[in-house]
Amino acid sequence: MQEISGASGQPLSGKTVAVVHAAWHSCGSYQVNVSQIAAYRALGARVLSIAMMDDIVGGPINAGRWEAYVAATGGIGADRRFYSGAPLSALAGRLLVDGWWRLIHGDQASWLIELARRAPLPDGIESEAIDLIHTNHYFTLPFVETLKRGRRIPVLLETQDIQARQYVLRNKGGFFIPPYATYDDMLAIELDWMRRADINVHLNEEEHRDFQQLLPEARHDLIYPAVPETPRAGGREIIIVASDNYANYLSLRWFLTEVVPLAAGARVGIYGNIDSGVKNRDPELYEAHRALFRGRVEDIGAVYANAGCVLLPTVEGHGLSIKAVEALSCGAPLVATPLAFRGMRVDPTALDNLALAQDAAQFAAFWRAAQDRADRGETPPAESATRRLYEEAFSPQAYARTLARALETLPA
Template sequence: MGQISETPPPARPLAGKTVAVVHAAWHSCGSYQVNVSQIAAYQALGARVLSVAMMDALTPPAPDGGRWPSYLAATRDIGADRRYFCGAPNAALASRLLLDGWWRLIHGDQASWLIEIAKRVPVPDDLEAIDLFHANHYITLPFVERLKRGRRVPVILETQDIQARQYVLRNQGGFFIPPYVGYDEMLAVELDWMRRADLCAHLNEEEDRDFRALLPQARHALIYPAVLDVPRAAGGEIIIVASDNYANYKSLRWLLQEVVPRADGARVAIYGNIDAGVKQRDPALYEAHRALFRGRVENIGAVYANAGCVLLPTVEGHGLSIKAVEALSCGAPLIATPLAFRGMKVDPSAFSNVSLAEDAEQFARLWREAQARADAGETPAAASDTRKYYEAVFSPAAYARALAAELETLPA
């Protein structure tokens, strides 16, 4: 992945301060890349930065149990000055968690379940004194409250979409029993915890607008996330990069079922752990197209460097797509549905290296044309409209400047 290459803010307002970036213990996804760039931005502002990873499930202790080994192996590039690994122990299920959380979870209430887990995450004994918390997703806030140890410490909450929407989408792929807990009930849990943050930072236009309407008494800021740049595309491979979530699965299913049959042999290499999600949810679909999947790779930068075109077949999802921003950064020609640019205040049709498709037939035609250019040896230009847009809006330097402006308004 890239580094902060643009000129950083001239001031270092957090020199001598310690910032804790508290986040779910996720990897190989857009949220993880947001966390990496948050840490880099706070370091550019002069802070000592701690990564506090909270497992969003009951877990054996790190580093050897449960999902911890895979998380640790995949997050060596997080860049923090110090790391903490925290999770609610399996023994918590013998407590009121069974009644307070699990009983609601089986009816689809993932919001309450995750809050109850966070309430039971032990505070590290050797936690350093913190001057600012940057919490990611409201589900970490009960844990942050305990990390504060009764001190008055400012908290920035980065919402990363309305999570109740994500839970409703995720529930489509699960099994729950009636009476079902729906969007409104889970949203109420989310909003109740958000009220406790000193600043709610939103990373896309839609999210900022909706939360301002839902919580008019809270302080809000639209701060586009920093996405560390990937190498400039200079190859000829047509690629898709996708992590395993339900929205990506539905989008890729659309491509495989509706677009591929019309693509006339146009080729694509699909990178990321989405292969596991497709294999689990639709084994027959996976087997029919398994030759397209390359799986998760350690160096995703090398994938973008060898790209001649990036496909963004987005037909489902809420919030900003981090993979779309990565694609902007690499500067390659993009073939995309309009939904791929959700949350960005931009007209993608204005980019000279973006081709928009409204349906499967148009997507397949554009893909065939891109394949012909690749077969003729054409490679992406050294500069592109999408790369310029990335540098102005989504670069680490732009994010650090936006954070510095908001820091001045926080309570001491």
Template sequence: MARIAQEFRPRNTTDASWQLEPLDTPFAPFALPCSETPRVSVIVPIHGKLPYTLACLRSIARHGAEAAFEVIVVDDASPDESVAVLRRVDGLRLLRNERNLGFIGSCNAGAAAARGAHLLFLNNDTQVTPGWLDRLLDCFAEETACGIAGSRLAYPDGRLQEAGGIVYADGSAWNYGRFEDRDDPRFLYRRDADYVSGAALMIESTLFHAVGGFDQRYAPAYCEDMDLAFAVRAVGRRVLYQPESLVVHCEGISSGLDPFAGVKQYQTTNRTTFVDKWQVALQRQPVPRTPVEIAIHHAQRAHILIVDALTPDAARDSGSLRLLNIMHLLRQLGWRVSFMADNRTATQDEIVRLGRVGAHTLCKPWSPSLAAWLRSEGITLDAVMLCRHYVAAPNLDLVRRLVPRAKVLFDTVDLHFLREQRAAEHTDNSTLARQAELSRRRELALIQACDITLVVSPVEHALLTRELPEARIELLSNVHEVYGRKTGFAPRSGLVFVGGFNHPPNEDAVRWLVGEIFPRLHAQRPDIALHLIGDIPETARPSLATPGVQIHGRVADLTPWMEGCRVALAPLRYGAGVKGKVNMAMSHGLPVVATGIAAEGMQLRDGEEILLADDAEGFVAAVLRLHDDEALWHRLSEHGLDNVREHFSFEAARATLHRILPLPADRDYSSP
């Protein structure tokens, strides 16, 4: 007990998630959020240990949640003053068992009284951190057939306690990640688990009651969370580990640590009960002594490694958004996804974003070089996707040598040589023309050497099919959520261009837009503003800051402009691939005026899904026409949405990925 109390003492840290509530704070009345129509019912069973219960409740009061919730404490005949004190906590629903029901009975009693559509079972020896509840709810909104979602659990001293559980074929179990660093990327991505701890477990109320709640045959406690997970999967639902919900758990306070005394003694007995009940299902579990990194992923039949130049950031470029959405789809299709940037660098935010789509980020200092990782983990790989020719070229031979049976995909992102050829023609630059020819030879050689090549545009698909008829070329274009039109014509105003200077065609487009197109438009309609969004260097901004131009730079969320502006612009004069800025605008129902090159390969018709113009005067005329013609605006808005649904939606990409990357048959990972 002294050790545990010491661990709860304040630490010298700036991490807000680790400012734990002390156990020795004198009680003073406080209030909990409490909704009459809660979305979530938080159920905390207790049997004494009042200081821990108060610390748990104070942490809930401190961090709250975006979703409406209620807190139900179920007192199981506590021998201390818990009931008298807890009655003074405003907003708390306090239930008392007439007799001692044990952990399972108390949880089921709390569930019976709950008003929320979701139940969150929370031990009283826990403390919550920001996002504890909302991120669990995300799993039910974002994951197909989610039945249970569980938190990442950490000890009070900061070490990881559990990142989801493994159940072996003999009924034994292991808390994945126990005693390791809680911020290791291995534990920071969402994935399926055999079970999650009942210390912080969310389940839909209807599902909980449909499977019979916590099975009373495990009373008073132990193995009930494993049993619930198996029951949920038996009815076709999934059990998910959610690392973005971090909960501190002081293990052993509720039931002790001695396996031969108190409630803890039921652990062995209940495991026998569990094995008897689930003997058929256990045949599908990994056998004991299976390496833990294989056992934790045993339900996933395939593993793909993706290597790109940088860790994707959807706020930076459309290629990142496409890759993140491809990762999300691969995981939905049953693939385990690992990602490595060519420089092995990733920020904590980037690791979390990849984790949100179920991808494990391999980066410094956590992961070794690509060669070292392939030597140790390559045996698990069924496919490797190398993105961009300058990443694929130096790594292809390494992959072929160390992972000979893996299917190798070359994702062009866009054809670099085509973009460079067009840039050379646009600028009449002979040096760039020679560079484009060198890039062409490299890209074509890579295409011939890889099993499958991915392109984003039908134009590029046709070009490569003519050049290399023997190669397998597949169209996997941009992938966008169809947001729909949230705002009509009248409330909108202004024009928007999205694109940063880190992509040369965008810089050229912005300079042409501000230098030639917008001055003509502003002279006729000074009431129409132009919004520029994207990475624009400070040194370039003075020359762009002309009347009517608003430079916003890089923004975290495009929605205000997608729903507030009347017209999106794409005045690109060269480039390749499919333009994410056009897809993004259309996915929000925002009509677009573009050049022919910006609309290339997107199955767009002038006057139906888009307006096209390739000179400054024509561009201005198209913008003014669309800005003032409500009927035309609505036609383009509707047809643009239809275009995204048909060609650039998750459904379209899912069908392509399912065809080109079918799940391989189950295999033995013990030999290459």
């Protein structure tokens, strides 16, 4: 667990906070959950992690997807961990009608809600006296209602983007049958559940503005996510770090097809499980660039520590990019597209160690220049403009301070 110093006192001393989140790992959302837990502990709370599987789950925690999740999340930092998800027995009820039938038409919003309705309370949770629930994504709220068991417990919902946008993007790469679920259909479900939270917390400027307009009667706060600090960059390798989601696939496809042919032999190592995403969606593209992929590594910090430059070839996606914030944290020179800084209250042109590319040719030129610096043996300085931005806006200390202010006005 990452310790947070500098938080203003411990206003939650003696309180128990349940952080409810999707059972995801090796992605930006998992890092957000780690930082939430660390922040609440810094504020004095005892923290429970409650992981929810976003699929039907069968078998014990030490089997199947649960086994992989538990093995990859040993550093989550909670005082006690719980797990839940819709069991296989749910198929014997109305799940096929209420959820799966809608899913095959692309309605992922309804499917996740129906799964959460059927997620049971985990064994042992009844012994916990919970004072606050910090839940992530609207689709965990049916489970939160079960967790409250009719008690008055304040609920803070962290939205992490408009999920209906993600579903529309994800549906482009899936196989569904008409009539197709629309963005408006899925957004309506999302907003209906969000009304039940006491505070809706948003992670970026765009999301905060949009939800204020879509749900004006609710309370909304803007709190940038805390992203765990990465080691300072001090190497010479040019890197890309990306997890397997459809937006990252589209961005990397642009990089491989449009930028790489113009880069005149500049080198890059692509880290993260995006390799499997490219291989599954476009085997020929993967084979053509197999040598660039390094796959998922256990210690991503070591990758950043060895970086001389980080490339952010972002051309798709919504919400604030966690990988972009990680890149800010390491302090290395960056080559990026403007979309990499979506949702941030920042002028990227003011960062003197950032080269902002407007098209593929410019991106390739900046990449070649970074390669020349690496070949000359130049390594990033200990301090940089991007590192300072991280400390001021996206560090765990900044998150804990802003979160504490939001909680001061939370209804009892």
